[in-house]
Amino acid sequence: MSSPRPAAVVVLAAGEGTRMRSALPKVLHPLGGRSLLGHALVAARGADPERLVVVVRHERERVAAEARAVDADVVVAEQDDVPGTGRAVACALDALVAAAGAEPSGTVLVTCGDAPLLQPATLRDLAAAHAAAGSAVTVLTAVLEDATGYGRVLRGADGGVERIVEQKDATEAERAVTEVNSGVYAFDAAVLASALARVGRDNAQGEVYLTDVLALARADGLAVSAVPVDDVAQTEGVNDRVQLARAGAELNRRVLEGWMRAGVTVVDPATTWVDVDVELAPDVRLEPGVQLLGATRVAAGAVVGPDATLRDCVVGAGASVVRTHGSGAEVGEGASVGPFSFLRPGTRLGPEGRIGAYVETKNAVIGRGSKVPHLSYVGDAEIGEGSNIGAATVFVNYDGVAKHRTRVGDHVRVGSDTMLVAPVVVGDGAYTAAGSVIDADVPPGAIAVARARQRTIEGWVERRRAGSPSAEAAARARSAREGATGETPSETTSDTTGDTSGDAR
Numbered sequence: 001m002s003s004p005r006p007a008a009v010v011v012l013a014a015g016e017g018t019r020m021r022s023a024l025p026k027v028l029h030p031l032g033g034r035s036l037l038g039h040a041l042v043a044a045r046g047a048d049p050e051r052l053v054v055v056v057r058h059e060r061e062r063v064a065a066e067a068r069a070v071d072a073d074v075v076v077a078e079q080d081d082v083p084g085t086g087r088a089v090a091c092a093l094d095a096l097v098a099a100a101g102a103e104p105s106g107t108v109l110v111t112c113g114d115a116p117l118l119q120p121a122t123l124r125d126l127a128a129a130h131a132a133a134g135s136a137v138t139v140l141t142a143v144l145e146d147a148t149g150y151g152r153v154l155r156g157a158d159g160g161v162e163r164i165v166e167q168k169d170a171t172e173a174e175r176a177v178t179e180v181n182s183g184v185y186a187f188d189a190a191v192l193a194s195a196l197a198r199v200g201r202d203n204a205q206g207e208v209y210l211t212d213v214l215a216l217a218r219a220d221g222l223a224v225s226a227v228p229v230d231d232v233a234q235t236e237g238v239n240d241r242v243q244l245a246r247a248g249a250e251l252n253r254r255v256l257e258g259w260m261r262a263g264v265t266v267v268d269p270a271t272t273w274v275d276v277d278v279e280l281a282p283d284v285r286l287e288p289g290v291q292l293l294g295a296t297r298v299a300a301g302a303v304v305g306p307d308a309t310l311r312d313c314v315v316g317a318g319a320s321v322v323r324t325h326g327s328g329a330e331v332g333e334g335a336s337v338g339p340f341s342f343l344r345p346g347t348r349l350g351p352e353g354r355i356g357a358y359v360e361t362k363n364a365v366i367g368r369g370s371k372v373p374h375l376s377y378v379g380d381a382e383i384g385e386g387s388n389i390g391a392a393t394v395f396v397n398y399d400g401v402a403k404h405r406t407r408v409g410d411h412v413r414v415g416s417d418t419m420l421v422a423p424v425v426v427g428d429g430a431y432t433a434a435g436s437v438i439d440a441d442v443p444p445g446a447i448a449v450a451r452a453r454q455r456t457i458e459g460w461v462e463r464r465r466a467g468s469p470s471a472e473a474a475a476r477a478r479s480a481r482e483g484a485t486g487e488t489p490s491e492t493t494s495d496t497t498g499d500t501s502g503d504a505r
Contacts, residue, residue, distance in 0.1 A: 010053045037063065039276075042070065137225070153180060195220075299333070312327060314329075329361075360379075380406065382406070420438050
């Protein structure tokens with residue numbers, strides 16, 4: 001169905017949400033990579049309104065800031081001290097007049113800021129049905145087995161909606177009705193403004209109910225209709241942490257189902273979580289225990305997991321990321337990461353590169369085919385192509401005041417347990433010896449050795465740790481050696497200036 005473009009969508013986000021028992025306003029609680037309010041605003045904008053309005057009251061500055069972060073063109077309306085959804089919509093109409101310089105005309109849609117599963121298509125269909133029926137008011141409804149807590153939709157003999165009664169104001173007979181109000185409406189703007197001016201507060205909660213507009217419109221002889229929605233979950237709001245978890249699980253189920261139908265393999269949906277803004281290509285494989293968060297993008301043929309959490313990361317085609325925590329990182333095509341790696345923001349691993357077990361990286365550009373296989377820290381660094389960083393290497397980037405960068409060239413071999421003290425440059429094709437502390441530039445093709453000569457003191461353990469298991473083992477070995485060779489213990493040194501790069505892999 002099609003209909004004229006809505007004049008406005010009003011998103012109600014003024015409530016305190018006391019049942020959340022949280023210092024964070026209810027509509028700001030995160031779900032699937034967005035706040036509850038973020039989901040509501042994205043759905044509302046998807047209905048293509050001329051204006052989008054959000055009504056705030058509790059923690060208005062924080063809620064307004066979130067609304068503007070999600071949609072820069074949103075109009076923020078502040079509800080005053082008069083309680084109720086009707087008053088909230090009246091404040092929204094005032095804000096629309098201030099923003100546009102005129103009363104809105106046409107259709108005004110009203111939605112809730114705590115219903116994260118509502119879809120733009122549902123709002124568009126509601127607007128189309130409203131226009132097609134020529135109704136003054138159209139309400140989106142749902143039929144529930146247990147309608148406890150919801151406003152009941154009461155229909156007349158002609159099948160039209162006579163009124164909506166809130167749970168606290170309903171009689172026993174009215175509470176038996178299972179068709180409920182979703183809190184989503186389409187109004188004729190003029191009818192809405194006229195009726196809101198006449199709504200009182202004579203009810204159990206002393207509030208200005210938006211639902212009273214329907215009874216007033218009906219009393220004026222205008223058509224009030226309802227559009228039932230088959231997908232009841234779209235209408236469910238979040239009022240406490242239990243409902244938040246339930247909505248999150250349902251949202252994730254829908255997201256995963258969509259990606260699986262698009263060609264993504266999800267081995268274990270029960271342990272896989274994917275945010276709504278994540279992008280996955282066909283033939284991506286997600287192993288158990290994966291969380292893809294934020295704006296993460298994974299290219300075709302890549303395998304993520306098991307047990308990997310990536311936020312705002314990019315994974316190239318055919319790459320593998322296993323048991324890794326990453327944030328703001330890029331993994332190149334055909335590269336491999338993990339297990340037990342920590343990719344911090346600014347990490348860029350080139351194609352066919354490798355970051356192995358127990359490696360942490362930050363602000364590090366690692367070139368094509370280069371490897372940091374294990375037990376290393378690479379921070380504020382640039383590594384060229386085809387280089388290998390030995391085990392237990394540390395890029396020492398912080399002097400206590402400022403960060404400094406290290407540059408490692410192409411086809412470099414950094415020996416195990418090397419400390420690269422920035423700022424320093426290791427030229428193309430150079431080597432460093434295992435155990436070296438490199439604090440000066442290494443020319444291309446050179447080997448840098450920066451460690452003390454080994455001193456060996458024979459018999460030290462037997463003299464200084466007498467009676468210990470070590471001393472006893474040493475005594476047995478000494479006796480056996482003396483008996484076989486006739487050697488006498490002595491103090492020796494060892495020359496370490498040879499080719500001892502010690503490149504553990």
